[in-house]
Amino acid sequence: MLVASSRQTLARDVGDVWDSGKVLFGESLGIRYSGKPLQSDRVYFWKVRVWDRDGEPTDWSPPAFWSTGLLDSTDWKARWIGLDRAVDGDAPDSPGRRLSARMLRREFTLHGAVERATAFVCGLGLFELYVNGRKIGDNVLAPALSEYDRRVYYQxxxxxxxxRQGRNAVGVVLGNGRYFAPRTDNPTRTRTFGFPKLLLQINVHFEDGTTARVISDGRWKVTAGGPIRANNEYDGEVYDARREMPGWANPGFDDSDWRPVELVEGPRGVLASQPNEPIKVTQTLEPVALNEPKPGVWIFDMGQNMVGWVRLHVRGKRGTKVRLRFAEVLNPDGTLNTANLRSAKATDVYILKGQGEEVWEPRFTYHGFRYVELTGYPGEPDLSTIEGRVVHDALEKTGDFACSNPLLNQIYRNAVWGIRGNYRSVPTDCPQRDERQGWLGDRSEECRGESFIFHVVNLYSKWMRDVQDAQRPSGSIPDLAPAYWPFYNDNTTWPGTFLIAPGNMLAQYGDVETVRAHYEAMKRWVRYMRRYLKNGIMTRDSYGDWCYPPKNRHLIHSHDTSRMTSGELIGTAYFYHELRLL
Structure with a gap:
């Protein structure tokens, strides 16, 4: 393998950064880089060839490249900025629960032709980046979730x-995400980490070889009075189009009524480049049916249980309030059945500005649904009024299944939609109700099955890092990670996925690095759990035969103790399996 500092050098078959030479090794994946130390914000060019069993080399692969992030904390010159409090312009009840999206901007001048420019952005909880009025990239719900006290990801x-040469403007919208966690109604003790905040650095390389840097600092301005009046992943988004500020991310915008940003304390976690695939809108669905079970209550059937949101098309008077609610099933009378959502409001609100056709979709929430309730709509909607926007981690689909049995084919399709819909930078348990957590036990076996369908190695490698970040000094591992619900129940079934999933990644992908990175943490957990062994039996168990078949479909668990499998039996079997893996 050759790695070079320029295309021209690589074209001469020179690896001035790394020339691996001919490597005699039985593995072909996960080979560690061992060239010169890499530098921050650089582009490296590479190509590779292999030898066959007769000792004949292949042609060189086509040249490719990678770029580096900011590899050392000293490379960051930016400061954390934001408003660490509720302010005038926030949603009315923001001090207690909901918070409007902050909008931040700054103008600057570039004195040269730009050859290359890269933005390194950490916007917590979620962000969108704009430069000269243009949204950068197609990522949504960025950045990835993390244990914010231990690690925060930038993109x-x-x-x-x-x-462009001359005057420029950069703007960022900050959503709440899981960083600012208060909700209208919290179902359990949910951790919150602070008010939304931004760290941004744009490194600019000019054609003449000089450089410039644009950073988040005290020269920025901020407003909480923008159109996104409230946003929460569980409860939904409220958007008041009357508050839109055309041109806010363009140079020359009048921001005289915006306030200066404050330099704020950043999260305690270390900065790291996001290692897994971003979240994107991957598909748009058209509704298949529209009904009106009650006057003014319209129910759209998307024809598919999906995860994401809808795009709304509407015309009407200024101030008209349109409400969208989401559910997976209907009541017998055709209205939404939201019982399984528990406390999640799953409601988006759009307030019209009254200027012709208005097209809107939320940016800092998501829902799991098949059915959409539309109320407050001016006039009579039709099937073109909304579109379903399918949202999930943009993982490569690597496998498929089909057979002659229609039922098995449908079960497989259901599995694909269900698995994919729960990719939210961690593998979650559900996308619709007031939970949506990275429960470890839910993936102890599923991690193997889904690895035949999607390229999940980056996702799981990142998730195992979340698990280790949540590990306590004692060695205890939570039942879910990131541990937004701090459930440390000390059992072998749920935390055991910390060993089981890397074992599967090793078997499926030859991924040695994930095992190597967490092996010591795995041993700490095993040593910690040994305290619960008595005469070779694991006595500690919180879940047992979790969700075993109940007497009727209205129960999660059966109350018939004769149908229960001993938790000690399951816990001991799991611990034995985990020890063998270790």
């Missing part, structure tokens, strides 16, 4: 084509 975005 790297190419802004070369958006910048």
């Amino acid at each position: 790297t975005l190419d802004v070369t084509g958006a910048l």
Whole structure:
């Protein structure tokens, strides 16, 4: 393998950064880089060839490249900025629960032709980046979730084509995400980490070889008075189009009524480049049916249980309030059945500005649904009024299944939609109700099955890092990670996925690095759990035969103790399996 500092050098078959030479090794994946130390914000070019069993080399692969992030904390010159409090312009009840999206902007001048420019952005809880009025990239719900007290992820975005010589403007919208966690109604003790905040650095390389840097600092301005009046992943988004500010991310915008940002304390977690695939809108669905079970209450059937949101098309008077609610099933009378959502409001609200056709979709929420209730709509909707936007981690689909049995084919299709819909930068348990957590036990076996369908190695490698970040000094591992619900129940079934999933990644992908990175943490957990062994039996168990078949479909668990499998039996079997893996 050759790695070079330029295309021209690589074209001469010179690896001035790394020339691996001919490597005699039985593995072909996960080979560690061992060239010169890499530098921050650099582009490296590489190609590779192999030898066959007769000792004949292949042609060189086509040249490819990778770029590096900011590899050392000293490379960051930016400051954390934001407003660490509710302010005038926030949603009315923001001090207690809901919070409007902050909008931040700054103008700057570039004195040269831009050759390459890269933005490194950490916007917590969620962010969208704009340069000269243009949204950068197609990622949504960015960045990835994490144990914010231990680690926060930034994303790297190419802004070369958006910048120009002369005056420029950069803008960022900050959503709440899981960082600012208060909700209208919290179902359990949910951790919250602070008010939304931004760290941004744009490194600009000019054609003449000089450089410039644009950073988040005290020169930015901020407003909480924008159109996104409230946003929460569980409860939904409220958007008041009357508050839109056309041109807010363009140079020359009048921001005289915006306030200066505050330099704020950043999260305690270390900064790291997001290692897994971003979340994207991957598909758009058209409704298949529309009914009116009650006057003014319209129910759309998307024809598919999906995860994401809808795009609304509407015309009407200024101030008209349109409400969208979401559910997976209907009541017998054709209205929404939201019982399984528990406390999740799953409601989006759009307030019209009254200017011709208005097209809107939310940015900082998501729902699991098949049915959409539309109320407050001016006039009579039709099937073109909404579109379903399918949202999930943009993982490569690597496998498929089909057979002669229609039922098995449908079960497989259901599995694909269900698995994919729960990719939210961690593998979650559900996308619709007031939970949506990365429960470890839910993936102890599913991690193997889904690895035949999707390329999940980056996702699981990142998730195992979340697990280790949530591990306590004692060695205890939570039942879910990131541990937004701090459930540390000390059992072998749920936390055991910390060993089981890397074992599967090793078997499926030859991924040694995930095992190597967490092996010591795995041993700490095993040593911690040994305290619960008595005469070779694991006595500690919180779940047992979790969700075994109940007497009727209205129960989660059977109350018939004779049908229960001993938790000690299951816990001991799991611990034995985990020890063998270790």
